[in-house]
Amino acid sequence: MRTFSGIAASPGIVMGKLCIIDRSRSIVPEYSIPTESVSHETARLELAIENTRIELETLKSRLAETSGEDHLFFIETHLMILADERLVSETSEIIRTGMINAEGALRRTLHRYHEAFANIDDPYLRERISDVETVIERVLRSMSGETAEPLPQADSKMIIAAHDLSPADMLQINRSSVLAVITEIGGRTSHTAILARALDLPSVMGVEGITDLLLDGAPVIVDGVSGTVIVDPDQETFQSSLRRKQHYEYVEYELLKTADLPAITLDGHQMHLRGNVEIPEEGASVLAHGGSGAGLYRTEMLFMNRSFMPDEEEQLLIYRAMQQAIAPHPLTIRTLDAGGDKLLEGMDQAVELNPALGVRAIRLSLSMPEEFKKQLRAILRVSADGPVKIMFPMISGMEEVRRAKSLLEEIKLELAASDISFDKEIQVGVMIEIPGAVILADLLAREVDFFSVGTNDLIQYTLAIDRSNEQLSHMYQPLHPAVLRSLRRIVQAAHGAGIPACLCGEMAGDPLYLPVLLGLGFDELSMGAGSLLRVKQILRRCTLERAAAIAEGCFAFSTAAEVEMYLKSQITLDVAESID
Numbered sequence: 001m002r003t004f005s006g007i008a009a010s011p012g013i014v015m016g017k018l019c020i021i022d023r024s025r026s027i028v029p030e031y032s033i034p035t036e037s038v039s040h041e042t043a044r045l046e047l048a049i050e051n052t053r054i055e056l057e058t059l060k061s062r063l064a065e066t067s068g069e070d071h072l073f074f075i076e077t078h079l080m081i082l083a084d085e086r087l088v089s090e091t092s093e094i095i096r097t098g099m100i101n102a103e104g105a106l107r108r109t110l111h112r113y114h115e116a117f118a119n120i121d122d123p124y125l126r127e128r129i130s131d132v133e134t135v136i137e138r139v140l141r142s143m144s145g146e147t148a149e150p151l152p153q154a155d156s157k158m159i160i161a162a163h164d165l166s167p168a169d170m171l172q173i174n175r176s177s178v179l180a181v182i183t184e185i186g187g188r189t190s191h192t193a194i195l196a197r198a199l200d201l202p203s204v205m206g207v208e209g210i211t212d213l214l215l216d217g218a219p220v221i222v223d224g225v226s227g228t229v230i231v232d233p234d235q236e237t238f239q240s241s242l243r244r245k246q247h248y249e250y251v252e253y254e255l256l257k258t259a260d261l262p263a264i265t266l267d268g269h270q271m272h273l274r275g276n277v278e279i280p281e282e283g284a285s286v287l288a289h290g291g292s293g294a295g296l297y298r299t300e301m302l303f304m305n306r307s308f309m310p311d312e313e314e315q316l317l318i319y320r321a322m323q324q325a326i327a328p329h330p331l332t333i334r335t336l337d338a339g340g341d342k343l344l345e346g347m348d349q350a351v352e353l354n355p356a357l358g359v360r361a362i363r364l365s366l367s368m369p370e371e372f373k374k375q376l377r378a379i380l381r382v383s384a385d386g387p388v389k390i391m392f393p394m395i396s397g398m399e400e401v402r403r404a405k406s407l408l409e410e411i412k413l414e415l416a417a418s419d420i421s422f423d424k425e426i427q428v429g430v431m432i433e434i435p436g437a438v439i440l441a442d443l444l445a446r447e448v449d450f451f452s453v454g455t456n457d458l459i460q461y462t463l464a465i466d467r468s469n470e471q472l473s474h475m476y477q478p479l480h481p482a483v484l485r486s487l488r489r490i491v492q493a494a495h496g497a498g499i500p501a502c503l504c505g506e507m508a509g510d511p512l513y514l515p516v517l518l519g520l521g522f523d524e525l526s527m528g529a530g531s532l533l534r535v536k537q538i539l540r541r542c543t544l545e546r547a548a549a550i551a552e553g554c555f556a557f558s559t560a561a562e563v564e565m566y567l568k569s570q571i572t573l574d575v576a577e578s579i580d
């Protein structure tokens, strides 16, 4: 028996037979070449890149027929990496100066990319190295004469283990013959992991050395909840994992039964519980978990890992897929929230000394109005199909809202003049994530149709705690009295102006905070699909009156730790008292 620890990339516990597929790690010999072979090796490199391009184009057309257009941006990303001239020029340079073969030079280029990506702070961007690796592996396979085989299709159920699986591989997975996937590289925010969750396929990633074991066909347990893989389990381990699996599935099953129950308190107060989404695949999961729409669609996904911005038609295609996935419920589309640590490729951005306070989100969009207008047009056009709202991120003052709204009005006039339909009454909201916006909330509330609080950033800016700095994570406190006072002020300002107060930061998905947020008067919470049912469970066990008292009680304390202790005592009591 061998136990491996990795990253819990997609939940679920399954047992099955291991099927190791070696599709992405080629054995690459590196050897010296004489001067006269340099041009031959360079030509081999160029030919392999061209063959790989043709292979990807073919895969793209095949997927367009079988899976629809929605998934194609993964392959587009790979085609773009392949089209980057630096791949050829840097590798050719290594062939020439190092006097080595094309395969060896390509491996060295990959090594350089690894080093460059390792220095990137943003974990999402750092993991994009896996896309580069996938592309380079394809080129290497092409040079060795191997073709990229489709994933093996088995009669019986199997657990796939691979050094890496590309998003395109994930899209080819036959859900009826594959139980789970294990990879040696990749992380929770990789496209592959996102698709595993979207496909509801248990997955553990970052399991070093799993494919080195010559254990094809061995029994294996994949625990996507804890991030553990056990190969050849003994009887006792198998039995205990089976009990864990049964318990996990029982809890999920019981929770799923509550998906259709209304999100109301014991005294009949309704709260909208919606999902946060990034790709159209997540829409179905939000609905399956009882979400009444998507309160935050992070559109950045579509803009990243590419050297040019998506045009209006491409955006429309993806937004439409998302709208259809969420229909008939409302979809709140947030305009591009890039910049800062989420740099877009191909954009001429200066390196900023203080990127979290730099040209990001709405500031970035307003700095490139032509691109911003494309996004606004695409959002307005999709609003003709069903309930869609638009939301601007990181608003710091009235000018920004007015400028964004006036661009929106401009686009509305253009569309109307061209007889293109859109929702003329589309609701426009702003994210409240900057302390200045909290202070100005009463004024901002008069300008918009709703507020949505981004607590991830609001906490960061209120407490001056970098949300991605591990060393300060203990100080990143949602229950900090300053944060709670800000939340109270935001709700009061919204309700004072007669508009709803929503909250879509991570805070919304923690059941412990539910009574406080309900008691403060929030009308809507938006969270990851996996949190919806647990939050609703607590909501259904509360009364609005009790929640208001709990929320009020929080203001008697002066530290986050005190508030948390108080809250835990109250919630245990509340739930115990009201279990049906």
Ligand code: PEP
Pocket: 296, 298, 337, 433, 453, 454, 455, 456, 457, 458, 504, 505, 506
């Ligand atoms: C937030 O800041 O809370 C939020 C929802 O936006 P993001 O996490 O995308 O910055």
Ligand code: MG
Pocket: 393, 433, 454, 456, 457
């Ligand atoms: Mg934010």
